[in-house]
């Protein structure tokens with residue numbers, strides 16, 4: 001076994017082979033990533049996926065490795081960010097796996113945390129129908145983080161569990177405590193270089209954070225942006241705060257950058273299970289049905305109060321946001 005749960009906590013029996021196989025591949029990837037420049041050039045550009053995103057060597061290595069193992073463990077449908085269509089693996093398998101095999105690709109060659117995001121749900125007769133459902137069908141959601149520690153963070157619907165890779169044993173060993181999101185950290189994460197492309201609503205929210213103790217929030221905030229969704233999620237689950245990847249005015253970014261099936265649904269389930277919230281700014285992510293396999297959605301997640309507050313900015317009539325915005329614009333001269 002490549003995973004060692006605490007003796008008083010089980011992994012649902014029908015999911016165990018798939019979770020074990022995911023751990024096997026992730027441990028191997030972790031070893032390869034850890035070699036850095038002593039190993040193969042994992043950051044080499046090798047092409048583009050259907051969405052036009054650049055693919056790095058590690059995106060494809062990870063995708064091939066996960067797909068090969070999933071064929072042996074009762075997974076019928078395999079949907080990957082790196083593939084145009086759903087692949088059928090085991091025709092009599094009962095499960096469907098959605099995966100972002102390598103998240104945070106821009107960080108591969110700079111020794112910053114990257115990851116793998118996945119979800120498992122029951123397989124329907126048709127692959128597309130399986131994945132084009134809202135997030136309430138998920139049986140499990142998780143990510144592997146390849147960082148100073150390689151870890152698996154996963155939920156089976158009863159809280160969020162942490163397993164750390166013990167390299168000497170070659171196994172992911174469960175940590176004693178469940179992960180619970182702290183509600184009061186004052187930290188936000190957003191790619192602020194897109195400020196000029198955001199809606200007034202998003203600008204007003206961030207302006208208020210930046211105004212700190214002198215603004216309407218009456219407290220100072222800190223900012224972080226790793227450009228690796230797994231790393232941001234791990235930090236927020238570990239110590240709180242809020243993450244935003246809103247839609248913006250750039251070509252192709254009307255719904256932001258993050259994919260509903262491979263990234264947003266699993267992260268949303270984890271965050272909710274840790275005691276937080278995940279929305280597109282207004283609507284709960286888990287309630288949304290993906291319009292197509294590679295659909296993107298704006299994503300806002302973190303401590304409940306922070307996420308609720310973002311929704312109140314969206315609720316303001318446009319004139320009111322404009323009026324607020326007229327008094328702010330802290331990024332402008």
Ligand SMILES: O=P(O)(O)OC[C@H]1O[C@](O)(COP(=O)(O)O)[C@@H](O)[C@@H]1O
Nearest residue numbers: 100102103104105191227228229230
């Ligand atoms: O470069 P940007 O626009 O800040 O986007 C960063 C976001 O893009 C991602 O890298 C997208 O994931 P992939 O690396 O799987 O394409 C997220 O991990 C991250 O949150």
Ligand SMILES: [Mg+2]
Nearest residue numbers: 100102103104
């Ligand atoms: Mg990703």
Ligand SMILES: [Mg+2]
Nearest residue numbers: 100101102103
């Ligand atoms: Mg990816």
